[in-house]
Amino acid sequence: xxxxxxxxxxxxxxxxxxxxxxxxxxxxxxxxxxxxxxxxxxxxxxxxxxxxxxxxxxxxxxxxxxxxxxxxxxxxxxxxxxxxxxxxxxxxxxxxxxxxxxxxxxxxxxxxxxxxxxxxxxxxxxxxxxxxxxxxxxxxxxxxxxxxxxxxxxxxxxxxxxxxxxxxxxxxxxxxxxxxxxxxxxxxxxxxxxxxxxxxxxxxxxxxxxxxxxxxxxxxxxxxxxxxxxxxxxxxxxxxxxxxxxxxxxxxxxxxxxxxxxxxxxxxxxxxxxxxxxxxxxxxxxxxxxxxxxxxxxxxxxxxxxxxxxxxxxxxxxxxxxxxxxxxxxxxxxxxxxxxx
Ligand code: FDP
Numbered sequence: 632x633x634x635x636x637x638x639x640x641x642x643x644x645x646x647x648x649x650x651x652x653x654x655x656x657x658x659x660x661x662x663x664x665x666x667x668x669x670x671x672x673x674x675x676x677x678x679x680x681x682x683x684x685x686x687x688x689x690x691x692x693x694x695x696x697x698x699x700x701x702x703x704x705x706x707x708x709x710x711x712x713x714x715x716x717x718x719x720x721x722x723x724x725x726x727x728x729x730x731x732x733x734x735x736x737x738x739x740x741x742x743x744x745x746x747x748x749x750x751x752x753x754x755x756x757x758x759x760x761x762x763x764x765x766x767x768x769x770x771x772x773x774x775x776x777x778x779x780x781x782x783x784x785x786x787x788x789x790x791x792x793x794x795x796x797x798x799x800x801x802x803x804x805x806x807x808x809x810x811x812x813x814x815x816x817x818x819x820x821x822x823x824x825x826x827x828x829x830x831x832x833x834x835x836x837x838x839x840x841x842x843x844x845x846x847x848x849x850x851x852x853x854x855x856x857x858x859x860x861x862x863x864x865x866x867x868x869x870x871x872x873x874x875x876x877x878x879x880x881x882x883x884x885x886x887x888x889x890x891x892x893x894x895x896x897x898x899x900x901x902x903x904x905x906x907x908x909x910x911x912x913x914x915x916x917x918x919x920x921x922x923x924x925x926x927x928x929x930x931x932x933x934x935x936x937x938x939x940x941x942x943x944x945x946x947x948x949x950x951x952x953x954x955x956x957x958x959x960x961x962x963x964x965x966x967x968x969x970x971x972x
Contacts, residue, residue: 644827670720709751754879763800765881788935794915838891850899854962893951905947926956
């Protein structure tokens with residue numbers, strides 16, 4: 632038996648312990664956020680386990696009949712898991728899920744002070760081929776518990792208290808920011824706990840990767856086309872950037888956060904607002920990027936300054952290393968100048 636390794640394992644920083652430490656710095660903290668987060672973590676563990684079994688389920692018919700019972704699709708199942716966990720936490724008030732057309736207003740008897748916007752299983756078109764997928768979430772505080780309206784979730788991203796994602800990949804990784812940096816935790820299946828494995832993540836100031844669906848290039852606007860051209864044929868003597876695109880936002884953003892570079896899902900002639908959703912894709916990922924020292928831009932403004940008017944609103948997004956996003960901002964500024972001249 633390796634006693635040295637065992638001794639090492641007695642001082643693990645679990646996600647709950649980490650959040651408790653962070654919250655204890657706030658004298659007004661009553662533990663509500665920690666309870667909310669532990670329910671999100673529970674949802675992630677449940678989905679991680681369901682995703683692991685998905686390949687096998689596929690062999691016996693994913694949405695078909697098994698043992699006389701209808702087997703639920705993973706995204707539907709994940710949504711149910713998160714809605715139940717969040718309502719059951721007793722700490723939420725309004726929920727917005729990618730899977731539900733309307734927002735869920737929690738029964739007044741079970742209400743708490745937090746709003747959670749989430750995509751229970753993002754990148755779901757990748758499930759059947761085993762590519763990494765994930766859950767994304769953003770957390771707000773409500774203004775008045777007795778008078779909760781949709782406006783409590785239609786807040787600018789900069790008012791978010793916390794955001795994160797959980798990636799179901801070769802390992803299960805939960806990346807979280809509560810507004811003081813970004814930390815990554817990996818699920819240790821033998822303990823059933825998320826352990827701090829990536830403390831204080833900082834995105835490189837400039838990266839060597841760009842990530843975009845180039846199949847949409849014919850519909851791009853001039854700044855996006857120019858930026859991608861610069862990535863391939865840099866004129867300043869720097870090496871060309873590599874293209875990496877998984878087509879699963881959590882996986883593409885995770886790589887961007889760790890290796891640097893830029894992830895873009897721009898507007899184009901066919902989709903003037905891009906594809907990605909403000910409340911549960913653009914905002915949470917932008918919050919993490921800024922907390923890691925990067926930037927996030929919509930083509931017009933800082934992404935976190937956007938004020939959504941609808942819960943499923945979309946926005947173009949450019950996020951990643953500070954200097955790379957700065958280049959995109961300069962190209963949009965140049966275009967604005969030339970069209971106003
Ligand atoms: P998916 O359609 O598989 O659910 O918004 C969802 C999303 O995946 C993101 O995870 C991903 O970044 C993007 O769409 C991929 O879109 P394209 O297939 O248009 O590139």
